[in-house]
Amino acid sequence: MRKILVVGAGQSGLQIALGLQSQGYEVTLMSNRTADEIRTGRVMSTQCMFHTALQHERDLQLNFWESQAPKIEGLGVSVAAPGSWAEGPAARAIDWLGRLDGYAQSIDQRVKMAGWMETFAQRGGQLVIHGAAVGDLDYFARTYDLVLVAAGKGELVQMFGRDAERSPYSEPQRALAVSYVHGLGPRPEHPDTEGVRCNLVPGVGELFVMPCLTTSGRADILFWEGIPGGPLDVFNGVKDPAEHLSLTLELMERYVPWEYARATKVELTDAGGTLAGRYAPTVRNPVGRLPGGGLVLGVADVVVANDPITGQGSNSASKCAAAYLSSIVERGDKPFDEEWMRATFDRYWNTAQHVTKWTNAMLAPPPEHILNLIGAAGELQPVADRFANGFNDPADFENFFYDPEKTQAYLVEVSGAGAA
Structure with missing residues (x-):
């Protein structure tokens, strides 16, 4: 042996x-x-x-926990209109939900x-x-x-x-801040679908929201990824969990108000429900x-x-x-x-x-063809679904994501299939 x-x-x-x-x-x-x-x-x-x-x-x-954990059946992408937060809460330029072929799960x-x-x-x-x-x-x-x-x-x-x-x-590309919460409301656009939500705020960072199973049952994770030195990079040295959550919500209200709208009644799952850090x-x-x-x-x-x-x-x-x-x-x-x-x-x-x-x-600013792809997913459900399923099999991105010509050929093919 x-x-x-x-x-x-x-x-x-x-x-x-x-x-x-x-x-x-x-x-x-x-x-x-x-x-x-x-x-x-x-x-x-x-x-x-x-x-x-x-x-x-x-x-x-x-x-062991498959029957208890939420079944995540979709992956949504929202993009804040660049600069729309300068005068007040940001506005959405893009919002869509891709369907996963097989469900995902998050277990604390x-x-x-x-x-x-x-x-x-x-x-x-x-x-x-x-x-x-x-x-x-x-x-x-x-x-x-x-x-x-x-x-x-x-x-x-x-x-x-x-x-x-x-x-x-060689350096960290994002400052990370996590809160596990109870009391998050459903997304009104898709109230019956458990989904991971990827909110992109150009030049600022990203907020991810996902349902999970934690020590106290069903919960949701609010996860900021901030560009270092930018407006989201404010969690360093914050030790108090309540202050960490309060900061998270303030930033949501400004940069992703559509997510904040369902977070007005949230509370931390437990005293250990926050995390912050960064690594290269x-x-x-x-x-x-x-x-x-x-x-x-x-x-x-x-x-x-x-x-x-x-x-x-x-x-x-x-x-x-x-x-x-x-x-x-x-x-x-x-x-x-x-x-x-x-x-x-x-x-x-x-x-x-x-x-x-x-x-x-x-992690890099998206080139034009990627912005076009993410935008097209809002009009063409097969594009949204393929992008979502790339999270399960990232090798597929080679076929339609990195090369502008492949991206364009794919969008033409899907548009033509849609028209037909």
């Missing part, structure tokens, strides 16, 4: 640990917090998992990670509550067949060198070299960290876990050497590269 150590108990670390456990591997999982500390702590993320990522969980029978990671961690322990897995340092891994690398590093923050990440060719940004999107070398010569393999956002503007973090973590799990099982009794580690990462990069390209494109 092969012995594997997974360091980090997030989406990817736990999904891999539980998957390997179900295949008969001897798995040790290291977490710096207990399940109870996670469950009662601060929110860790926004997360909206689309069909493919959810299916990876179903395949491992880990979809405090609920999921705590539940999965308890399941891992109940099934006989060895759970070690300890924040791992490089020195610890140096020791463990000699006693395990494979060490996977799935803890995306702290000193362990520094073992994996930045891949400059794949990392165009980075792709790293997947193999970490320990001082004693041992090798460790980086997982998910340890090696590919994208800005959350495209909502891909937990999706990518799930896809990475699925790819790594297959590679480990297929390896059989052969050594997990450096060549295997790089090939395993490349298998994940086949999908992750599309996420990174799309996310980095969305």
